[in-house]
Amino acid sequence: MMVLNGRIRLSGLLSSSGIAPKRSYQRAAFSSFASIAKPTAICPFIGDQPFWARRLVALGVGPQPLDKRKMAADDLAAALRAMDDPGMRARAADLGAAINAENGVASAVGFIEQRSAKGA
Numbered sequence: 001m002m003v004l005n006g007r008i009r010l011s012g013l014l015s016s017s018g019i020a021p022k023r024s025y026q027r028a029a030f031s032s033f034a035s036i037a038k039p040t041a042i043c044p045f046i047g048d049q050p051f052w053a054r055r056l057v058a059l060g061v062g063p064q065p066l067d068k069r070k071m072a073a074d075d076l077a078a079a080l081r082a083m084d085d086p087g088m089r090a091r092a093a094d095l096g097a098a099i100n101a102e103n104g105v106a107s108a109v110g111f112i113e114q115r116s117a118k119g120a
Contacts, residue, residue: 004113019062021080037092037095037096037097037099038083039061039062039063039078039082039083039084039085039088039089039092040056040061040083041063041065041076041082041083041094042056042062042065043065043066043067043068043071044065044068045068050065053065059095060087060088060091061064061088061091061092061093061095062068062088063078063079063081063082063083064079066079072108085108
């Protein structure tokens with residue numbers, strides 16, 4: 001993973017070229033986003049990555065997903081320019097702070113206990 005100028009996240013986009021490190025697909029785009037709270041560009045290729053790429057776009061914290069079959073230098077440049085938008089950076093910082101403030105384990109345990117108590 002690279003963070004350019006402290007603002008732009010470049011991860012996996014160029015992994016096969018050796019410019020950026022490879023990442024396993026188990027490290028979901030959204031959890032990876034939450035760990036750095038920076039705008040994130042996704043080039044989905046497997047599993048739930050297309051869903052999370054669309055979700056980041058819908059939340060305004062990432063550009064349109066890059067298409068691995070058609071991606072050209074201009075597409076990557078456009079994604080990088082989009083991630084430098086001050087509004088996108090602010091939304092990413094706010095969303096990252098909100099996600100990192102959650103106690104996911106406690107919420108999951110509470111949900112399971114609540115559902116168990118109802119016999120559902």
